[in-house]
């Protein structure tokens with residue numbers, strides 16, 4: 001059976017899309033379409049403090065403006081608490097969970113959680129919950145970065161899978177949603193490369209299939225900072241999507257000609273998909 005990818009784009013509606021997020025959206029879209037696959041859209045809106053419905057609407061409008069058409073229904077994590085809770089119970093049975101009362105302040109500067117609360121037997125309600133990790137190494141291949149090997153026990157220690165206020169933490173929600181929506185190809189920014197071992201650990205604990213992974217280089221601004229909402233990257237244009245898309249395709253190592261640009265975003269995406277090679281995406285030296 002040939003591999004038919006199911007990719008996805010999973011933005012958080014905490015602001016408008018900027019060039020860095022468009023870069024990821026375009027790459028994941030073309031990478032799926034170039035191989036005859038599907039492309040799903042998931043809104044990661046668990047953080048009710050920071051997410052806004054108006055940005056959810058704006059993100060959908062922006063993707064449509066750029067001819068990035070998704071397949072099927074849009075999934076919203078805020079509507080999936082019961083499903084995450086069900087998977088949390090499975091982690092509770094194996095390999096174990098415990099409540100943690102450490103504040104962010106208390107853990108500041110520590111990359112690896114030292115297990116402070118592991119044997120305190122705190123009440124499971126009203127606290128964050130951590131999953132117990134063992135000493136296993138996680139080996140995986142990244143399509144751009146090659147062979148990777150991480151050990152969650154020394155990289156991060158027991159990690160949070162449930163937050164006191166928002167419920168499912170990022171790692172758990174991502175793993176469950178990718179598996180249940182049939183995603184088998186995860187393409188995202190390289191800032192998430194070091195999250196991958198934790199996510200594979202959860203897949204192993206929950207008996208879920210492992211997708212292929214592709215971590216894109218991060219776009220940087222003129223000062224060398226990652227383009228992100230935290231760094232106030234400007235929103236991408238809804239007025240001139242062709243110019244913005246042309247810039248993104250060039251940054252992906254697949255520049256398009258001016259005559260092609262005159263045919264609009266859909267034609268540009270289709271042309272690049274017919275000639276797509278993920279290895280042409282330039283990596284930083």
Ligand SMILES: [Zn+2]
Pocket residue numbers: 099100101102115116117118
């Ligand atoms: Zn703790």
